[in-house]
Amino acid sequence: MREWRWSQVLVADSHEFIELYRGDKDVRLGAEMVRLDPSLRYVSFAPRAVSPVERPLIGRNRLASSDLPELPDRMELQLLPSVAVRFARKEVGGVLSLMPGYGRALRRLRPDVILENPYTWLTPRSYQTDSAARRLGVPVVYYDPGDDVPLSLKQRIMRPFERPVVNRAAAIITYNEVGQRRFIDKYGYPQERIFVIPKPVDVSRWRRPDLRDEVRASLGISPQTHVIAHAGRLTRFRGSVLLADAARQARTDARFSDTVFLFIGGTLGSDVDPSTYEGPNTIVTGMVANEKMPGLLAAADVVVFPDLATKAGFTTAIAETMAAARPMVVGADPTQGALPLTDGVECVFVEPGSVSALIEALASLKAAPDRLRSLADAASAFACERMDYPCVARAxxxxxxRVVAHGRPS
Known part of the structure; x- marks a missing residue:
C-alpha cells in the first residue's frame, strides 16, 4: 500500500478524443492503476463528439455512455459537451476537440493531481488544464506518445506560448528517447523530470498462438505458407506502399515462391489507391475490428513496419506485435530513439525507404527460422517485463x- 498524504488520492485525466475502435487502450492504464492501489480514485474526461477520423469506423458522430468500456470501481469516465474540429485533411492528425466545460469540470472535481496526454502541440485542452491546476494548486503530469515532430513554422510561432505551460508540469512521462529529446530541445524542459517508460500493452490478450491455423484457414492460407504481414492503416507515412512494392518484386524472386504478403488494415483516410496492395501474392483484409487483431498477428511469420522515419514514434501496432511474440522488421535508424529495441535482438532494423534492403532482410529471415524464433522470444520478453499494463501502471x-507528496519527483 502506498503512503499518500491523504487517505484517498483523486487523479483526473483527459483525452482529446476517445478512440474506441482501437479497443480500451485510452482508459486501460487508469483502470490498472485503480486496481493496483485501493486508495486511488480516477476520473477521466473525454469529449462526447467523436473524432472525424473515427466516425466512419464506429458509425456515429457522438458517444453515449453505453459506448464506453466497462470500468472498475473508483474509476469513471465523464463525457463532456464538445465540438470536433478538423483543420487539415491528412493521413494522421489534423483534428482537435473543443470542450468548453472541461476547465469547470476540473475545478469542481478538485483532484489531487492531473494527468494529461497532450498533443504534439498544445490544444485548448492543455491551456484549460494548466489554468485549472494553477487555481487549484495541484500538479500536472504529462504522458506523451513520443512522436518525432518537425519544428514547423506553426510550431515555432506557438512555442513561446507553450513553453511556460509545459515547464509548469511537475513531470513528463514519454514512451521513448525521441519524446524526451523533443521536450528538452523544444521547450527547455529539465531532463531529470522526464521519465522514459515504454508504451503499455496487454500481453496476455495479444499472445494467441492457438489462433494461428484457424485464422490462416479463414484467409485461405496453408499452415506451410510463409506469411509476411503489415499491421495498421495503409498509409504513405508508415510506408505500407514500400511493402506493396516488395510484394510485387517478390513475385519473380524464387526465394519468396511460397510466400503471402498479408496487409492487415485498410486505406481509410489515405490517398493511396487500394489497388496498390492487390496482387496474386497479397491479401488485404480491409479495416479489422480490434478483437480480431490478435489472431491475425498470430497468423504472421514476420511483421513489417517499413517506415518509422517519416514520423518516428512508438506505435500501438508495434507494441501489440511485440506482445504477440512476432518477429519484426522495422524501417528506421536504430540510433534515432523511437523504439527502445536493439537491432538483431528484439527486431531487425533496415534502411527506411529502401525496398531492396527490405527484401534482403525478409529473405534472410525466411531462410533462418531459428533467428525468427529468437527475435520473437526477445520481443515478447521485453513486452512482458517492461510493457505489460500492471508493470507500467506501477511505474x-x-x-x-512523489508528485503528490512533493510537487515534483526527485
Whole structure:
C-alpha cells in the first residue's frame, strides 16, 4: 500500500478524443492503476463528439455512455459537451476537440493531481488544464506518445506560448528517447523530470498462438505458407506502399515462391489507391475490428513496419506485435530513439525507404527460422517485463506518489 498524504488520492485525466475502435487502450492504464492501489480514485474526461477520423469506423458522430468500456470501481469516465474540429485533411492528425466545460469540470472535481496526454502541440485542452491546476494548486503530469515532430513554422510561432505551460508540469512521462529529446530541445524542459517508460500493452490478450491455423484457414492460407504481414492503416507515412512494392518484386524472386504478403488494415483516410496492395501474392483484409487483431498477428511469420522515419514514434501496432511474440522488421535508424529495441535482438532494423534492403532482410529471415524464433522470444520478453499494463501502471503510480507528496519527483 502506498503512503499518500491523504487517505484517498483523486487523479483526473483527459483525452482529446476517445478512440474506441482501437479497443480500451485510452482508459486501460487508469483502470490498472485503480486496481493496483485501493486508495486511488480516477476520473477521466473525454469529449462526447467523436473524432472525424473515427466516425466512419464506429458509425456515429457522438458517444453515449453505453459506448464506453466497462470500468472498475473508483474509476469513471465523464463525457463532456464538445465540438470536433478538423483543420487539415491528412493521413494522421489534423483534428482537435473543443470542450468548453472541461476547465469547470476540473475545478469542481478538485483532484489531487492531473494527468494529461497532450498533443504534439498544445490544444485548448492543455491551456484549460494548466489554468485549472494553477487555481487549484495541484500538479500536472504529462504522458506523451513520443512522436518525432518537425519544428514547423506553426510550431515555432506557438512555442513561446507553450513553453511556460509545459515547464509548469511537475513531470513528463514519454514512451521513448525521441519524446524526451523533443521536450528538452523544444521547450527547455529539465531532463531529470522526464521519465522514459515504454508504451503499455496487454500481453496476455495479444499472445494467441492457438489462433494461428484457424485464422490462416479463414484467409485461405496453408499452415506451410510463409506469411509476411503489415499491421495498421495503409498509409504513405508508415510506408505500407514500400511493402506493396516488395510484394510485387517478390513475385519473380524464387526465394519468396511460397510466400503471402498479408496487409492487415485498410486505406481509410489515405490517398493511396487500394489497388496498390492487390496482387496474386497479397491479401488485404480491409479495416479489422480490434478483437480480431490478435489472431491475425498470430497468423504472421514476420511483421513489417517499413517506415518509422517519416514520423518516428512508438506505435500501438508495434507494441501489440511485440506482445504477440512476432518477429519484426522495422524501417528506421536504430540510433534515432523511437523504439527502445536493439537491432538483431528484439527486431531487425533496415534502411527506411529502401525496398531492396527490405527484401534482403525478409529473405534472410525466411531462410533462418531459428533467428525468427529468437527475435520473437526477445520481443515478447521485453513486452512482458517492461510493457505489460500492471508493470507500467506501477511505474506511473510511483511518479504520481512523489508528485503528490512533493510537487515534483526527485
Amino acid at each position: 506511473y503510480l510511483d511518479i504520481l506518489e
